[in-house]
Amino acid sequence: MGSFADFHCHSTFSDGRLSPTQLVDLAYRNGVRIFAMTDHDIGDGLTEAFEAAGRYRDFTLIPGIEMSTDVPGNEVHILGHFIDWHDEPFLRRLDLLQESRLNRAREMVEKLVTLGKPVTWEAVEAFAGEGAVGRPHIALALMDAGHVSTVNEAFDLYLSRNGPAYVERDRLSPEEVVALLLSVGGIATLAHPRELYASGNLDALLATLKRAGLTGMEVYYQDYLPAEIETLHAIASRFELIPLGGSDYHGLGGPQQREPGNIPLPLEPVDAYLTVARERGALHRARIAHVR
Numbered sequence: 001m002g003s004f005a006d007f008h009c010h011s012t013f014s015d016g017r018l019s020p021t022q023l024v025d026l027a028y029r030n031g032v033r034i035f036a037m038t039d040h041d042i043g044d045g046l047t048e049a050f051e052a053a054g055r056y057r058d059f060t061l062i063p064g065i066e067m068s069t070d071v072p073g074n075e076v077h078i079l080g081h082f083i084d085w086h087d088e089p090f091l092r093r094l095d096l097l098q099e100s101r102l103n104r105a106r107e108m109v110e111k112l113v114t115l116g117k118p119v120t121w122e123a124v125e126a127f128a129g130e131g132a133v134g135r136p137h138i139a140l141a142l143m144d145a146g147h148v149s150t151v152n153e154a155f156d157l158y159l160s161r162n163g164p165a166y167v168e169r170d171r172l173s174p175e176e177v178v179a180l181l182l183s184v185g186g187i188a189t190l191a192h193p194r195e196l197y198a199s200g201n202l203d204a205l206l207a208t209l210k211r212a213g214l215t216g217m218e219v220y221y222q223d224y225l226p227a228e229i230e231t232l233h234a235i236a237s238r239f240e241l242i243p244l245g246g247s248d249y250h251g252l253g254g255p256q257q258r259e260p261g262n263i264p265l266p267l268e269p270v271d272a273y274l275t276v277a278r279e280r281g282a283l284h285r286a287r288i289a290h291v292r
């Protein structure tokens, strides 16, 4: 059941519930040996993740990030792997994104007050901790205040894209995000394309992003069904994208949740992805363990 690699997970540095160390340990326990931590719009947790990975002889850690962007009608999340996350202009760009996340979260809290479902900013801050604030933190505050009983319910009633408390983020275009990731030596993969596919926007986006330098697309993801995987795999092939995978584990529960490594990602695309990294001279930014 367990996959050898997992390219998508969140820690407390964004909206995950486990610290980078706990996340690395859980991935290792689950049999994952090639792992990317990909917090939302922030790389700060990677220092701790590398320290944690250093305790294992046979564990490869890839520095990653998940960047939020959108097209009309859909959110678009793009994963960057093998990034130079110390790059100064990149860090400044991420700082601006953190600031806009904060302002936007405040606006969502105000909307909830207007909707008669008040949460305090202090509660949101407490759930967010030091890292990038996001809607899951507001969802936890809604649970804490007794307005909802699960994170999924908070999204369904208030926080989803069409929900009454939703506020948009500052937007970079998907092409800009791919260019930004490439500018720091990253390799870019489109995350969780289910909704994009359902709304008929996937082909057009992939055509654009392929030109911008996209390398992969997540095909093996959370609760994606075999038939869905097959469809997405065919689309990835058509655009000559590597069919990658990740659990997107947050530790927030819900029926869609999968633990690190609990995805049917085969080895072949993993090897193909690492080959791209080698060819681009990006491997050295990962901690590579020679296990095979």
Ligand code: AMP
Pocket: 015, 040, 068, 133, 134, 135, 136, 151, 152, 155, 156, 160, 250
């Ligand atoms: P944000 O970055 O603040 O826009 O929040 C995005 C995060 O919210 C995603 O990474 C998911 O973890 C979570 N999320 C988005 N939509 C839903 C949903 N419908 N149900 C539960 N969690 C969601």
Ligand code: ZN
Pocket: 010, 014, 015, 016, 040, 134, 136, 250
């Ligand atoms: Zn998230």
Ligand code: FE
Pocket: 066, 077, 191, 192
């Ligand atoms: Fe995402």
Ligand code: FE
Pocket: 008, 009, 010, 066, 248
């Ligand atoms: Fe994610």
